[in-house]
Amino acid sequence: MNHSSSTTGKLRDIMKEVERISPDVTLKLNDSIVSTIYGDAERITRKVVSQKSKPRVDWDKKLDDVLTSRTLGIPMMLLLLALVFWITVTGANYPSTVLATVLFWGQDRLTDLCAWLGAPAWVKGFFVEGIYRCVAWVVSVMLPPMAIFFPCFTLLEDLGYLPRVAFNLDYLFKKAGAHGKQSLTMTMGFGCNAAGVIACRIIESPRERLIAMLTNNFVPCNGRFPTLIALAGILVMGTAYSLGAAVIVMGIVLFGIAVTLAVSRALSATLLKGVPSSFTLELPPYRKPRVGRVIIRSIYDRTLFVLGRAVCVAAPAGAVTWLLANIYVGDLSVLSHCANWLNPFGTLLGMDGFILMAFILGLPANEIVLPILIMSYLATGSMVEMDSIEALRRLFVVEHGWTWLTVLCTMLFSLLHYPCGTTLWTIRRESGSVKWTALAALIPLGVACAVCFVIALAARQAGWV
Amino acid sequence: MDLINRLFRRMDANEESARKSNNQKTSYIIALAGNPNTGKSTIFNALTGLRQHTGNWPGKTVLRAEGSCSYRGMTFNLVDLPGTYSLLSNSAEEQVARDYLCFSKPDATVVVLDATCLERNLNLALQVLEITSKAVICVNLVDEAKRKGIEINTASLSEELGVPVVPTAAREGHGLGKLLSAITGVATGSVVNAPYTVKYEKKIEDAVVKVEPHIRKLVGEEFNSRWLALRFLEHDQTVISAVQKWTEERVPLKIKAGGVALA
Amino acid sequence: MNRMRHNSINLKGDRTMQTLKETKPGITVRVTKIGGGGPIKRRIMEMGITKGVDVFVRKVAPLGDPVEVTVRGYELSLRKSDAQLIEVE
Incomplete structure (x- = not known):
């Protein structure tokens, strides 16, 4: 005890001494220290570094001058984005069909097996039509686009393009009262919103970090991309399929970015008032991406990870959906009861009760919204082979009366609604606040309902539908 | 944290016999410091492979990555410090990095520098050398620098800084062996550094x-x-x-x- | 702050002091002073923009802000509101 108090005393003496020597020059001192260290770094560099020969063509500069040029910067960014979507849509089409054929062939064999075993109808329904079909859908619809989209995205990341996106878009974020690094966390959100929320740590100011976290949901994560791509496909069945779908998906993404900025602006004017803090960002040199490693890394770290998570959620979700669709109360299934009850509300938003039900059941993971919807339509309707976008179109448009408005509102609702369970849990952990987590779900939900309502109302008033 | 403890306990058991025989330390803690975008994580991944795990620094939402690597019968436990440009401005990352260097005193600290912009990177290196003398400088991305016509005299840099300097091209896997041997020298104490001291006004x-x-x-x-x-x-x-x-x-x-x- | 402003007016005749914000792309300038204070100033200095260093203004972002400069051999992007704090000659 004595010893301890004597050391505390010593510390107090030191503080007094410090106070006497440098009472109020803290900042001056810091400036001088920083300058001196940099001065020494400069001197040493001059001594040990020699610039032998300038390379004849500086590809770095040439590339950068195009990618961040005043006139070409933004168009190039949009073009790259569209290109990635186009490659994804085109490339995913064929393997998706093959996978679906194989997996649904598997479903038929399982059905045969059930028949051979003499299993009761509910066993076959629960396991084959519930769990197996939901998982098969998730795999065949999600795996190919992800296996193409992620490597493309990782290539751009590896190249060093993402900081340039921040450079190009910073002005907008500054206008929205947000931090420049929010464009980086937003881009991360394209991969996974939970990852985007964790990435918000790079933003120092708590106010701006919260804005970034609350708005990360407005860019579609990989769980929602397949949904958007499939729905866009329904809108543009026909000749220019890939290109049309890519353009539509890009339009949706740009709308998401616009909403991100608008909500950030609104938040920084109301709940999270303040002025944007300073922002400096290194623009690292472009680096030749190592294609092989990028593909391996993005497939292992991202694609399989996300797919694994989706399958884990899809299996129980498929089971629950099947149960809801096959437990009858009166002459209607529980699912139909719920859907009927939600139907007026769904119609108001340009959708129907089943779609809203799918979004509600899809809270654990966005990947399973579309499979749940297909399941609930199939469980109450006729059986069809689900092996292509064309089949999907037949189910939605022909059998369940979807219009272009239904497709559009479903896409917008999917883009905006609320973050998935994992992301909400991450926001809770990162912000340490239940209040902000609740807002992270309620703000997007409010925006989604408002946007869909206005669009549906306008389209109907104008007599377009 | 629990994982870390378990890891160390297991290692302790493995090395008990070795320790009993000659009472020599065989496991060392190595910190990895550097600017962002210098390939620090490439080096970390190359050295540790799959033997790594992540978590948060206590009380901070800053990612903490650790991993281990065996070299000539020794175990290096690598702690990947957050990538920072400096140690003086009190951001959460910088606090984590400098507190670790000052108060946890790793057996050796590797400072990863980007050969293509040495000047800015030396700013951090000089600050690290102010805290600890047990440092190894790793000049990474020398291949890229060469492509840009930049040449670095690492011998002269080592003389200036008073610590070992190893050129690497981690993406190609070049120079990692030399880096490990330099780390060994500093961590075991067989190489004693006389680091550069910044003289202020x-x-x-x-x-x-x-x-x-x-x-x-x-x-x-x-x-x-x-x-x-x-x-x-x-x-x-x-x-x-x-x-x-x-x-x-x-x-x-x-x-x-x-x-x-x-x- | 006022005295500095006064001095620089005297030195350059009737011209007001120039900051990095007004510097046109393609021009190299030398930093004479960093205004502001606290964390913003620290952050700017730690990225290598200290008194006496040469800064080359490379370009302005497509939407007019931020600016990209080359300093100490690397590319740095900073907002115009921060560039305004950096006095140059």
Whole structure:
């Protein structure tokens, strides 16, 4: 005890001494220290570094001058984005069909097996039509686009393009009262919103970090991309399929970015008032991406990870959906009861009760919204082979009366609604606040309902539908 | 944290026999510091492979990555510090990095520098050398620098800085063996460094001369007293309160497993 | 702050002091002073923009802000509101 108090005393003496020597020059001192260290770094560099020969063509500069040029910067960014979507849509089409054929062939064999075993109808329904079909859908619809989209995205990341996106878009974020690094966390959100929320740590100011976290949901994560791509496909069945779908998906993404900025602006004017803090960002040199490693890394770290998570959620979700669709109360299934009850509300938003039900059941993971919807339509309707976008179109448009408005509102609702369970849990952990987590779900939900309502109302008033 | 402890316990068991025979330390804690975008994580991944795990620094939402690597019968436990441009501006990352270097005292610290812009990177290196002498400088991306016509005289740099300097091209896997052997030298103490000291203007140096002896009296040789004196003169509250906490509790701030005990 | 402003007016005749914000792309300038204070100033200095260093203004972002400069051999992007704090000659 004595010893301890004597050391505390010593510390107090030191503080007094410090106070006497440098009472109020803290900042001056810091400036001088920083300058001196940099001065020494400069001197040493001059001594040990020699610039032998300038390379004849500086590809770095040439590339950068195009990618961040005043006139070409933004168009190039949009073009790259569209290109990635186009490659994804085109490339995913064929393997998706093959996978679906194989997996649904598997479903038929399982059905045969059930028949051979003499299993009761509910066993076959629960396991084959519930769990197996939901998982098969998730795999065949999600795996190919992800296996193409992620490597493309990782290539751009590896190249060093993402900081340039921040450079190009910073002005907008500054206008929205947000931090420049929010464009980086937003881009991360394209991969996974939970990852985007964790990435918000790079933003120092708590106010701006919260804005970034609350708005990360407005860019579609990989769980929602397949949904958007499939729905866009329904809108543009026909000749220019890939290109049309890519353009539509890009339009949706740009709308998401616009909403991100608008909500950030609104938040920084109301709940999270303040002025944007300073922002400096290194623009690292472009680096030749190592294609092989990028593909391996993005497939292992991202694609399989996300797919694994989706399958884990899809299996129980498929089971629950099947149960809801096959437990009858009166002459209607529980699912139909719920859907009927939600139907007026769904119609108001340009959708129907089943779609809203799918979004509600899809809270654990966005990947399973579309499979749940297909399941609930199939469980109450006729059986069809689900092996292509064309089949999907037949189910939605022909059998369940979807219009272009239904497709559009479903896409917008999917883009905006609320973050998935994992992301909400991450926001809770990162912000340490239940209040902000609740807002992270309620703000997007409010925006989604408002946007869909206005669009549906306008389209109907104008007599377009 | 639990994972870390378990890891270390397992290692302790493995090496018990070796230790009994010649009472020599075989497991070392190696910190990895550097600017962002210098390929620090490429080096970390190349050295540790799949033997790594991540978590948060205590009380901070800053990612903490650790991994281990075996080299000539020794185990290096690598702690990947957050990538920072400096150690002086009190952001969460910078606090984590400098507190670890000062108070947890790793057996060696590798500072990863980007060969294509050495000047800015040296800013951090010089700050690290102010805290610890047990450092190895790794000049990474030399292949890229060469492509740009930049050549770095690493021997001369080593002479200037007073610590080993190893050129690497981690993406190609070049130079990692030499890096490991340099780490071994510094961590085991077979190489003793005489690191470069930044000399500040007279006013500051005079003040340091007055304050440093008092600090040395307080902390002994436990921590770097010149560095602490400078931070005290800057009225750096985070460092002052860390020292205050240490004096009050008189618990060594260093935990055996290399964890941060400032929480 | 006022005195500095006064001095620089005297030195350059009737011209007001120039900051990095007004510097046109393609021009190299030398930093004479960093205004502001606290964390913003620290952050700017730690990225290598200290008194006496040469800064080359490379370009302005497509939407007019931020600016990209080359300093100490690397590319740095900073907002115009921060560039305004950096006095140059």
